[in-house]
Amino acid sequence: MSVPVLTIDGPSGSGKGTIARAVARRLGWHLLDSGALYRVLALAAERHGVDPADSTALGALARNLPVAFAESDDDTRVLLDGDDVTAIIRSETAGNAASRVAAVPEAREALLDRQRAFRQPPGLVADGRDMGTEVFPDADYKVFLTASAEERAKRRYKQLKEKGISVNIRDLAREIAERDDRDANRPVSPLRPADDAIVLDTSDMGIDEVVARVMEILGKQVETRG
Ligand code: DC
Numbered sequence: 001m002s003v004p005v006l007t008i009d010g011p012s013g014s015g016k017g018t019i020a021r022a023v024a025r026r027l028g029w030h031l032l033d034s035g036a037l038y039r040v041l042a043l044a045a046e047r048h049g050v051d052p053a054d055s056t057a058l059g060a061l062a063r064n065l066p067v068a069f070a071e072s073d074d075d076t077r078v079l080l081d082g083d084d085v086t087a088i089i090r091s092e093t094a095g096n097a098a099s100r101v102a103a104v105p106e107a108r109e110a111l112l113d114r115q116r117a118f119r120q121p122p123g124l125v126a127d128g129r130d131m132g133t134e135v136f137p138d139a140d141y142k143v144f145l146t147a148s149a150e151e152r153a154k155r156r157y158k159q160l161k162e163k164g165i166s167v168n169i170r171d172l173a174r175e176i177a178e179r180d181d182r183d184a185n186r187p188v189s190p191l192r193p194a195d196d197a198i199v200l201d202t203s204d205m206g207i208d209e210v211v212a213r214v215m216e217i218l219g220k221q222v223e224t225r226g
Contacts, residue, residue: 059106
């Protein structure tokens with residue numbers, strides 16, 4: 001029997017990351033934050049002096065990306081070359097850089113196997129843009145989260161503020177719109193719901209409500225581990 005996968009795709013600020021983590025925790029499943037891979041790749045390109053416009057070199061770097069994830073219940077530390085880059089890759093600058101390298105087909109192709117390797121028993125919750133369409137097209141459950149651009153900018157603002165990162169909300173809204181546009185209109189693996197995904201607009205929903213809806217989709221009782 002194949003290992004079950006739940007894919008959660010959606011644009012920036014749709015709440016994917018938070019929901020994916022909460023659901024993975026309830027189920028006791030593994031978690032793949034695919035955005036972190038693209039964020040680390042962008043940082044690695046900068047540190048290793050690889051020009052992101054050189055698609056062959058970027059693909060080679062992606063294939064051998066010296067990244068490691070250290071899981072705990074409420075956090076994942078991300079290591080690049082053994083260096084903890086968790087905070088660095090969370091900035092908006094890193095997100096924008098990630099969105100650029102993510103448009104390079106060679107980079108996407110090179111990261112496919114690494115992402116699929118996360119599919120380990122008892123199950124996987126995979127969060128990203130193309131989890132349901134390209135990486136795990138055969139996933140058992142597919143969810144696509146959306147929210148209005150305004151609500152997403154607000155959420156992101158709050159999230160960054162909580163992390164002590166100060167940003168201007170107008171600039172943030174503009175950057176989010178630009179990133180959405182790039183992610184949705186690139187020729188390879190653009191952001192879009194899989195045909196068999198359940199689309200949830202979370203603009204007026206709280207985190208617990210979205211988690212409950214996703215658990216309902218999975219047909220499991222909402223139960224807390226431990
Ligand atoms: O989810 P995130 O904000 O961490 O993702 C950062 C960027 O990486 C996002 O703007 C687009 C890209 N990305 C992607 O192209 N495919 C994925 N599966 C995940 C992220």
